[in-house]
Amino acid sequence: xxxxxxxxxxxxxxxxxxxxxxxxxxxxxxxxxxxxxxxxxxxxxxxxxxxxxxxxxxxxxxxxxxxxxxxxxxxxxxxxxxxxxxxxxxxxxxxxxxxxxxxxxxxxxxxxxxxxxxxxxxxxxxxxxxxxxxxxxxxxxxxxxxxxxxxxxxxxxxxxxxxxxxxxxxxxxxxxxxxxxxxxxxxxxxxxxxxxxxxxxxxxxxxxxxxxxxxxxxxxxxxxxxxxxxxxxxxxxxxxxxxxxxxxxxxxxxxxxxxxxxxxxxxxxxxxxxxxxxxxxxxxxxxxxxxxxxxxxxxxxxxxxxxxxxxxxxxxxxxxxxxxxxxxxxxxxxxxxxxxxxxxxxxxxxxxxxxxxxxxxxxxxxxxxxxxxxxxxxxxxxxxxxxxxxxxxxxxxxxxxxxxxxxxxxxxxxxxxxxxxxxxxxxxxxxxxxxxxxxxxxxxxxxxxxxxxxxxxxxxxxxxxxxxxxxxxxxxxxxxxxxxxxxxxxxxxxxxxxxxxxxxxxxxxxxxxxxxxxxxxxxxxxxxxxxxxxxxxxxxxxxxxxxxxxxxxxxxxxxx
Amino acid sequence: xxxxxxxxxxxxxxxxxxxxxxxxxxxxxxxxxxxxxxxxxxxxxxxxxxxxxxxxxxxxxxxxxxxxxxxx
Numbered sequence: 301x302x303x304x305x306x307x308x309x310x311x312x313x314x315x316x317x318x319x320x321x322x323x324x325x326x327x328x329x330x331x332x333x334x335x336x337x338x339x340x341x342x343x344x345x346x347x348x349x350x351x352x353x354x355x356x357x358x359x360x361x362x363x364x365x366x367x368x369x370x371x372x373x374x375x376x377x378x379x380x381x382x383x384x385x386x387x388x389x390x391x392x393x394x395x396x397x398x399x400x401x402x403x404x405x406x407x408x409x410x411x412x413x414x415x416x417x418x419x420x421x422x423x424x425x426x427x428x429x430x431x432x433x434x435x436x437x438x439x440x441x442x443x444x445x446x447x448x449x450x451x452x453x454x455x456x457x458x459x460x461x462x463x464x465x466x467x468x469x470x471x472x473x474x475x476x477x478x479x480x481x482x483x484x485x486x487x488x489x490x491x492x493x494x495x496x497x498x499x500x501x502x503x504x505x506x507x508x509x510x511x512x513x514x515x516x517x518x519x520x521x522x523x524x525x526x527x528x529x530x531x532x533x534x535x536x537x538x539x540x541x542x543x544x545x546x547x548x549x550x551x552x553x554x555x556x557x558x559x560x561x562x563x564x565x566x567x568x569x570x571x572x573x574x575x576x577x578x579x580x581x582x583x584x585x586x587x588x589x590x591x592x593x594x595x596x597x598x599x600x601x602x603x604x605x606x607x608x609x610x611x612x613x614x615x616x617x618x619x620x621x622x623x624x625x626x627x628x629x630x631x632x633x634x635x636x637x638x639x640x641x642x643x644x645x646x647x648x649x650x651x652x653x654x655x656x657x658x659x660x661x662x663x664x665x666x667x668x669x670x671x672x673x674x675x676x677x678x679x680x681x682x683x684x685x686x687x688x689x690x691x692x693x694x695x696x697x698x699x700x701x702x703x704x705x706x707x708x709x710x711x712x713x714x715x716x717x718x719x720x721x722x723x724x725x726x727x728x729x730x731x732x733x734x735x736x737x738x739x740x741x742x743x744x745x746x747x748x749x750x751x752x753x754x755x756x757x758x759x760x761x762x763x764x765x766x767x768x769x770x771x772x773x774x775x776x777x778x779x780x781x782x783x784x785x786x787x788x789x790x791x792x793x794x795x796x797x798x799x800x801x802x803x804x805x806x807x808x809x810x811x812x813x814x815x816x817x818x819x820x821x822x823x824x825x826x827x828x829x830x831x832x833x834x835x836x837x838x839x840x841x842x843x844x845x846x847x848x849x850x851x852x853x854x855x856x857x858x859x860x
Numbered sequence: 861x862x863x864x865x866x867x868x869x870x871x872x873x874x875x876x877x878x879x880x881x882x883x884x885x886x887x888x889x890x891x892x893x894x895x896x897x898x899x900x901x902x903x904x905x906x907x908x909x910x911x912x913x914x915x916x917x918x919x920x921x922x923x924x925x926x927x928x929x930x931x932x
Binding site: 516520522640644650712713716720736743744746769770806849853 | 862865866870889895897898899900903908914915916917918919
């Protein structure tokens with residue numbers, strides 16, 4: 301992957317360097333163009349006759365979970381596994397032939413259920429099937445899958461030393477019948493294999509550390525129930541953030557180092573009423589100086605055999621913002637209405653993409669109550685360079701230091717595109733977001749992941765993220781007091797010390813590893829570790845010009 | 861960052877969605893699309909997504925910080 305190396309050459313984000321990021325952006329355009337061309341080529345290959353498609357693709361459609369089970373099995377690469385897979389595919393073809401009058405989706409489910417109900421084939425059965433299966437695999441490469449019924453009629457009968465299974469309607473019936481079970485072969489008796497709901501649990505702990513003396517420890521637990529066949533799900537999560545900070549913002553106001561704990565929990569549910577899927581969610585978050593309650597709903601519609609899925613989402617967030625030393629009745633209020641509209645499109649057998657608009661409409665108190673803004677004498681601000689130290693700022697500033705004040709309304713818009721492409725043993729994910737708001741902030745964010753199946757039970761991925769943004773209209777590195785008509789110095793109406801409203805650029809590079817401890821048949825256990833390191837360049841801020849951060853997550857995921 | 865500088869990124873975005881057009885696949889042709897890594901949701905876990913939302917002046921595109929920030 302040369303992509304990350306190219307993008308890493310982004311220069312330091314001062315005001316001039318931000319301009320030069322155009323060069324990097326052009327390079328990224330070329331990379332994206334190559335990526336899309338590659339995607340198109342692979343997509344064209346996938347559109348070739350099904351005879352060239354892998355066996356897994358020729359199997360009848362199934363639920364995501366069922367496919368997930370079948371994919372690793374197909375990857376095992378052992379002769380025995382391939383033969384079993386071929387046998388299942390053949391049975392699926394027979395079932396399709398028998399039920400050709402049924403709608404395709406119903407047919408897919410029926411075949412899939414039949415496949416799940418099949419008990420493993422005994423050793424004698426396998427011996428008996430070996431030769432014809434090999435023949436059938438060879439034929440499958442020259443006969444399109446859609447011709448399965450005809451193919452059944454033309455299967456040759458084997459010689460004496462090559463016993464053949466005659467594919468008849470009775471044979472399809474026999475698939476669903478109980479068969480002898482090989483004692484050495486595990487049977488998937490999990491709820492998913494019986495078509496019932498699957499339960500999943502995830503325990504994870506994240507740690508964050510940066511050079512601005514902020515550290516966060518965040519244990520998180522999530523759990524849920526999902527029934528892919530019935531189309532409903534129920535999920536919940538709970539997390540604790542333990543934030544410890546002595547950042548320049550705190551030190552500059554002579555405040556002591558502090559530690560704060562945030563608790564957040566949420567539930568969500570969804571249900572499918574073909575072709576419509578609806579969902580609802582609620583999140584509550586509480587910390588000593590902030591309370592937030594969010595509720596939302598989602599709606600999606602499956603069109604054209606699920607090749608096109610438009611979706612809508614709405615959520616409302618009601619927040620109370622205060623200080624730990626203030627009674628709650630003196631806290632400020634803030635509310636946010638979030639709207640989301642998007643469209644997911646299946647581009648080929650191995651590529652899917654989506655485009656989405658997000659609107660976020662914030663009203664109320666949008667400043668930070670602890671943040672104070674240093675003021676300088678008229679005409680002095682230009683002589684204060686970016687990154688000026690706390691001591692130097694305190695020496696030069698006026699004694700007056702007002703609270704941060706920003707407009708009480710902010711309309712934010714983002715357009716994002718997401719692309720996922722699955723190769724033989726890897727998945728490429730590419731995300732791009734463009735952002736603009738009525739405070740004048742423009743931003744662009746690019747993200748890339750390349751998830752590689754190193755082994756059957758091991759996935760590795762590099763991760764690259766680049767974010768660049770401009771400043772809000774009222775952003776100043778150093779604010780000057782403004783003399784009034786009566787000679788008294790006044791303060792600017794809007795002033796902020798929030799560096800996230802100034803020009804900045806962040807490059808994050810990292811990766812992750814997923815180790816599949818246990819796979820179906822039976823329960824599913826994954827161990828996931830992720831690590832990201834990032835550097836943020838503040839192009840036009842006091843106190844600090846760059847920040848390095850590290851973030852890691854260790855998670856255990858289980859599905860029963 | 862100016863609108864002129866944002867334009868090339870818009871081109872990247874268009875290149876991503878440019879090939880959009882229904883492939884018209886049947887359910888049995890979607891073996892690869894059903895892989896867990898092909899779900900188009902935000903791949904960032906809750907923690908990193910929260911950090912991005914706090915440290916960046918932009919929101920949307922599936923990474924948000926709903927429910928406070930722990931950094932007030």
